[in-house]
Amino acid sequence: MKKISILIQMFCALLVISSCTDDNANFKVADTTPVVLSNLEITDIELDQVNPNNPAITLNWSSANYGQQTAVFYNVQVSKDAAFTTPVSVTTVNTNSATLSINQLNSAVGSAGLPPFQWNAAYARVVTTIGTTGSLPVASNTITFNVYPYFNYPFKDFYLVGNATEPGWNNNNNNPPLFRDGSNPNLYRYAGYFSTGEFKVLEVKGLWQPQWGTNSGTGINVNPGGGSDPGTFPNNNSAIAAAGYYTFTINYSTNAFTFVPLSTTGAVNYSSMTIQGSASATTAMTQSTFDNHIWHTNTLHLTPGDLKFVTNTSSVWGGSTSFSGTATLNGSNIPVIVEDDYDVWFNDLTGHYILIPLNL
Known part of the structure; x- marks a missing residue:
């Protein structure tokens, strides 16, 4: 009985191996030739933040062919350069076209690094894949268009x-x-x-x-x-x-x-604080009468550039992140990436700062 059982197990194993071999032989896919992404009819696109859900552009492309009946997906990507150094994925569909809303396109080009409120060249392509794991990716040709984004x-x-x-x-x-x-x-x-x-x-x-x-x-x-x-x-x-x-x-x-x-042991009590840098003219901050370590200035117009906080002792506080972060003594200048009126607050106990835009 033991010999019969072993023979049955060997037969089943051979059957499984044979089945797998047959499946691999019958299901073969090959890289598709790149799909062709059509040029846009309008190449200058000004994005209107009043109607963010309206359509901005519709992209169309040819069908991929991997040599088998299989699920094909098309990933729409945008970039600020033709090399797609840091591509941003906008949407993935299984059809031959995709309509991007104003908000979608604005968010995508912003994530790609294009500055707001000025005309920029943007690039788009479609990357084709099969299966749920994104296998055999093949990129289409690249098209370019000019876009005027707003800031979110x-x-x-x-x-x-x-x-x-x-x-x-x-x-x-x-x-x-x-x-x-x-x-x-x-x-x-x-x-x-x-x-x-x-x-x-x-x-x-x-x-x-x-x-x-x-x-x-x-x-x-x-x-x-x-x-x-x-x-x-x-x-x-x-x-x-x-x-x-x-x-x-x-x-x-x-x-x-x-x-x-x-x-607050060892905390320095400053008597004045100013904002300096290329984003603004030198501006005196107001010291809180409730907490003398809290400083602010309201409705300060800032332009793209940078700023820092300078004390009456000439010590300089700076940070590396826009809108908010933690400044350090002799740190890098705080980046200002978009023009607007801001409420600016600074805490000299901890170095915390925040720049709150009033119109974005």
């Missing part, structure tokens, strides 16, 4: 309100913003002086909703509008017992927050 401000800004903060329970009193992390757009901090009392976080100055607080003392809760307002920080309607310096951190990706004491 991709971030949210948040503001303090409450009797533990400088503006009190006034939702439109030059409320200080939370400082957004330069590399994690969901992480915000405010390191500064809090008086005894409570506070909440608002998403829009002048509006009570969306309003953020806590009902548990550890997680964050929101009333987006029309619902019940959450409890206050730091611990669901439990006031700050002792006035002083604290660091408030809130992470919108994990819905968690912390509120911990902050040591």
